[in-house]
Amino acid sequence: MTVRFHSTISRRDFMKGLGLTGAGLGVAAAATPGFHDLDELVGSYEQKRDWWIRERDYEDITTEVDWDVYQAYDPKTHPAVPVSDAVRAATQARVAKDKSEGxxxxxxxxxxxxxxxxxxxxxxxxxxxxxxxxxxxxxxxxxxxxxxxxxxxxxxxxxxxxxxxxxxxxxxxxxxxxxxxxxxxxxxxxxxxxxxxxxxxxxxxxxxxxxxxxxxxxxxxxxxxxxxxxxxxxxxxxxxxxxxxxxxxxxxxxxxxxxxxxxxxxxxxxxxxxxxxxxxxxxxxxxxxxxxxxxxxxxxxxxxxxxxxxxxxxxxxxxxxxxxxxxxxxxxxxxxxxxxxxxxxxxxxxxxxxxxxxxxxxxxxxxxxxxxxxxxxxxxxxxxxxxxxxxxxxxxxxxxxxxxxxxxxxxxxxxxxxxxxxxxxxxxxxxxxxxxxxxxxxxxxxxxxxxxxxxxxxxxxxxxxxxxx
Known part of the structure; x- marks a missing residue:
C-alpha cells in the first residue's frame, strides 16, 4: 500500500513563489513533467533525488564502456608501479616535518x-x-x-x-x-x-x-x-x-x-x-x-x-x-x-x-x-x-x-x-x-x-x- 500526502500549493504557484514566471516558469515546468502537485514532485518514490537528476537505462552510465575489454580489476595484471626509495623518503620527510611543526x-x-x-x-x-x-x-x-x-x-x-x-x-x-x-x-x-x-x-x-x-x-x-x-x-x-x-x-x-x-x-x-x-x-x-x-x-x-x-x-x-x-x-x-x-x-x-x-x-x-x-x-x-x-x-x-x-x-x-x-x-x-x-x-x-x-x-x-x- 502506498500512502500519499498532497499539499495545497500547486506547482505553478510554487514556481511563482521562487520568482520563476513567464519563460522561466515554462522552462521549469517543462523540466518537471508528470507531477500534479508539489509533493508528487519532491516526494515520489521513483524520483528520490532532485528534479534535475535524470535516470538512464540500465548499464547506460555517462562514462562509455567497452564490454569487450572491461573486466574486474585484477592487481596481478595491473600491478602498481613501485614507489622509488627517493619518493618514499621525501613523503616521509614531509609528513614528519608537518607533524613536528604542528x-x-x-x-x-x-x-x-x-x-x-x-x-x-x-x-x-x-x-x-x-x-x-x-x-x-x-x-x-x-x-x-x-x-x-x-x-x-x-x-x-x-x-x-x-x-x-x-x-x-x-x-x-x-x-x-x-x-x-x-x-x-x-x-x-x-x-x-x-x-x-x-x-x-x-x-x-x-x-x-x-x-x-x-x-x-x-x-x-x-x-x-x-x-x-x-x-x-x-x-x-x-x-x-x-x-x-x-x-x-x-x-x-x-x-x-x-x-x-x-x-x-x-x-x-x-x-x-x-x-x-x-x-x-x-x-x-x-x-x-x-x-x-x-x-x-x-x-x-x-x-x-x-x-x-x-x-x-x-x-x-x-x-x-x-x-x-x-x-x-x-x-x-x-x-x-x-x-x-x-x-x-x-x-x-x-x-x-x-x-x-x-x-x-x-x-x-x-x-x-x-x-x-x-x-x-x-x-x-x-x-x-x-x-x-x-x-x-x-x-x-x-x-x-x-x-x-x-x-x-x-x-x-x-x-x-x-x-x-x-x-x-x-x-x-x-x-x-x-x-x-x-x-x-x-x-x-x-x-x-x-x-x-x-x-x-x-x-x-x-x-x-x-x-x-
Missing part, C-alpha cells in the same frame, strides 16, 4: 588537538574500560610534542567543539566538591594522593585527587521517530499501551551514546589527561549530574528535561578528568515550572507511574526513590514492571518541549514559558487540542516505509551536520 605549535591544524581528534574520530562503539578508550593518540619518542596546557575556559570550548563533532549537542562541567562526590554510588570511589587510578580487589575505585572535574554531555534520541511508538490499549487508565517497536528509540540512543563515549574519552586522553567512568556511575546518577552541570532541569517523570530536546535525551554521559575545566552553572528555562501544570507525560503513562500532583514534594513514593530533593516522584516499581524502558517510553516524545522548532509557535512557547508560568496551562491545553501524542494511524505507520527520505525529521545522517545532502 606538535611544536607552528603549524595550525596539526597540533596535539588535531592529532587527538583524528585518532578519536575513528573509534567505534564497543566496550570501553572504565579508564576510557584504549585507543588514543600518544606522542612518539622524538615527537617533541608541546604538552597541552590551556586555560580552563578554553579547554571547555575545545571539548565542546570536539564532542559536538562526535555527536553530542551539549557539554557541561561539574567541579567535584564534597557535595558532588557524595552523589557517586555509596562506597564506589575514593579520592587519594596517587598518580594513577586503579581498582582494588574489593572493586573500589581509587581516583587521584587531581581529578577534580566531571565532564557531562547529552546523549540524544530522535523525538520524531518516538512519535511512532504510541499504541492503544483500552485496559490501561491512560488508554495507551506498550511502545510500538518502530518508535522505540532506546537502543538507537544507547548505540549513539556508546560511540560518543568512546570518542570523547579517546580525545581527552589524547590531550594527556584522564577520562574515567567508574562502573555503576552511569546511568544511575546521570539525571543529577545532567541537572547540576546545566544541561537540563528535573522533569515531572523524575528524569532530565532539556530546553532543546525536552524528555528525549537518553542519558547524560560523563567522565572524571584532571583536565582543568571551567564549571558550568545550572539553568532555569522554565521547564520545572512548566511541569507543574502541563502533566502531558503523566496523561499518556500506561502504568500511571508518573506523579500527577500539582506541586513537587519532599515525600518519596517508593523505596527506590532517592530522597533529599523537592520533586515530582516516579513510581519506578510500576514503571519497570510495565516493561520500561524497553517496552515503554512514550512519556519521552510526548513532552511539549520536544516539538520541532520549525513551527514558529514552539520557540515562542518556550521563550514565554522561560520567563513566566502564567500561560503554561494554556500551552498544555493547546498541546492536547492540536493532537500531539496521538497514536499513529495505520496509513501513517505504513507511510513511514515510503517516506520522503530527504525531509523526514526523524532520520540522522551521520556526518551530514545540518545540511540536507
Amino acid at each position: 606538535l611544536a605549535g607552528r603549524l595550525p591544524g596539526y597540533d596535539r588537538r588535531g592529532m587527538a581528534w583524528y585518532s578519536a574520530s575513528g573509534q567505534f562503539n564497543f566496550s570501553v574500560p572504565w579508564t576510557g578508550s584504549n585507543s588514543y593518540w600518544k606522542p612518539s619518542e622524538g615527537d617533541n610534542a608541546v604538552p597541552y596546557n590551556e586555560s580552563s575556559d578554553y579547554n571547555l570550548q575545545v571539548l565542546r567543539a570536539a564532542f559536538h563533532s562526535f555527536g553530542t549537542p551539549a557539554v557541561g562541567v561539574i567541579e567535584l566538591n564534597e557535595h558532588m562526590k557524595r552523589l557517586f554510588n555509596k562506597g564506589l570511589c575514593v579520592w587519594e594522593d596517587i598518580d594513577e587510578p586503579f581498582q582494588d580487589e574489593q572493586k573500589l575505585y581509587h581516583i587521584p585527587n587531581k581529578c577534580k572535574w566531571l565532564v557531562v554531555w547529552e546523549s540524544q534520541m530522535t523525538q520524531s521517530q518516538g512519535t511512532f511508538g504510541y499504541s492503544k490499549n483500552p485496559d490501561t487508565l491512560s488508554g495507551y499501551g506498550s511502545s510500538v517497536p518502530l518508535g522505540r528509540m532506546d537502543m538507537q540512543g544507547y548505540d549513539w551514546a556508546g560511540s560518543v563515549w568512546n570518542r570523547a574519552t579517546s580525545f581527552i586522553k589524547g590531550l594527556g589527561y584522564y577520562a574515567l567512568r567508574p562502573g555503576g556511575m552511569m546511568p544511575s546518577q546521570n539525571t543529577a549530574y545532567g541537572v547540576f552541570a546545566g544541561l537540563s532541569e528535573q522533569g515531572r517523570p523524575h528524569y532530565r528535561m532539556s530546553p532543546g530536546w525536552g524528555l528525549c535525551s537518553r542519558y547524560a554521559d560523563s567522565a572524571i578528568t584532571d583536565m582543568p575545566l571551567a564549571p558550568t552553572k545550572p539553568i532555569d528555562f522554565g521547564g520545572h515550572r512548566f511541569c507543574n501544570t502541563c502533566k502531558r507525560c503523566g496523561e499518556v503513562c500506561p502504568s500511571q507511574s508518573i506523579d500527577m500532583s500539582d506541586e513537587p514534594s519532599w515525600d518519596t513514593v517508593v523505596p527506590r526513590n532517592n530522597p533529599g530533593i523537592k520533586a515530582f516522584w516516579m513510581n519506578w516499581d510500576t514503571c519497570s514492571g510495565f516493561g520500561a524502558p524497553v517496552n515503554c517510553g512514550i512519556c519521552q516524545p510526548t513532552c511539549p518541549f520536544n516539538h520541532p522548532s520549525e513551527a514558529i509557535i514552539h520557540p515562542v512557547v518556550r521563550a514565554v514559558a522561560g520567563n513566566t508560568g502564567i500561560f503554561n496551562g494554556f500551552f498544555a491545553t493547546m498541546d492536547r487540542t492540536f493532537g500531539y501524542g496521538k497514536v499513529r494511524s495505520e496509513d501513517e505507520m505504513e507511510a513511514w516505509w515510503t517516506r520522503d527520505l530527504s525531509t523526514f525529521k526523524g532520520d540522522t545522517i551521520n556526518g551530514a551536520g545540518k545540511f540536507n545532502w
Whole structure:
C-alpha cells in the first residue's frame, strides 16, 4: 500500500513563489513533467533525488564502456608501479616535518588537538574500560610534542567543539566538591594522593585527587521517530499501551551514546589527561549530574528535561578528568515550572507511574526513590514492571518541549514559558487540542516505509551536520 500526502500549493504557484514566471516558469515546468502537485514532485518514490537528476537505462552510465575489454580489476595484471626509495623518503620527510611543526605549535591544524581528534574520530562503539578508550593518540619518542596546557575556559570550548563533532549537542562541567562526590554510588570511589587510578580487589575505585572535574554531555534520541511508538490499549487508565517497536528509540540512543563515549574519552586522553567512568556511575546518577552541570532541569517523570530536546535525551554521559575545566552553572528555562501544570507525560503513562500532583514534594513514593530533593516522584516499581524502558517510553516524545522548532509557535512557547508560568496551562491545553501524542494511524505507520527520505525529521545522517545532502 502506498500512502500519499498532497499539499495545497500547486506547482505553478510554487514556481511563482521562487520568482520563476513567464519563460522561466515554462522552462521549469517543462523540466518537471508528470507531477500534479508539489509533493508528487519532491516526494515520489521513483524520483528520490532532485528534479534535475535524470535516470538512464540500465548499464547506460555517462562514462562509455567497452564490454569487450572491461573486466574486474585484477592487481596481478595491473600491478602498481613501485614507489622509488627517493619518493618514499621525501613523503616521509614531509609528513614528519608537518607533524613536528604542528606538535611544536607552528603549524595550525596539526597540533596535539588535531592529532587527538583524528585518532578519536575513528573509534567505534564497543566496550570501553572504565579508564576510557584504549585507543588514543600518544606522542612518539622524538615527537617533541608541546604538552597541552590551556586555560580552563578554553579547554571547555575545545571539548565542546570536539564532542559536538562526535555527536553530542551539549557539554557541561561539574567541579567535584564534597557535595558532588557524595552523589557517586555509596562506597564506589575514593579520592587519594596517587598518580594513577586503579581498582582494588574489593572493586573500589581509587581516583587521584587531581581529578577534580566531571565532564557531562547529552546523549540524544530522535523525538520524531518516538512519535511512532504510541499504541492503544483500552485496559490501561491512560488508554495507551506498550511502545510500538518502530518508535522505540532506546537502543538507537544507547548505540549513539556508546560511540560518543568512546570518542570523547579517546580525545581527552589524547590531550594527556584522564577520562574515567567508574562502573555503576552511569546511568544511575546521570539525571543529577545532567541537572547540576546545566544541561537540563528535573522533569515531572523524575528524569532530565532539556530546553532543546525536552524528555528525549537518553542519558547524560560523563567522565572524571584532571583536565582543568571551567564549571558550568545550572539553568532555569522554565521547564520545572512548566511541569507543574502541563502533566502531558503523566496523561499518556500506561502504568500511571508518573506523579500527577500539582506541586513537587519532599515525600518519596517508593523505596527506590532517592530522597533529599523537592520533586515530582516516579513510581519506578510500576514503571519497570510495565516493561520500561524497553517496552515503554512514550512519556519521552510526548513532552511539549520536544516539538520541532520549525513551527514558529514552539520557540515562542518556550521563550514565554522561560520567563513566566502564567500561560503554561494554556500551552498544555493547546498541546492536547492540536493532537500531539496521538497514536499513529495505520496509513501513517505504513507511510513511514515510503517516506520522503530527504525531509523526514526523524532520520540522522551521520556526518551530514545540518545540511540536507
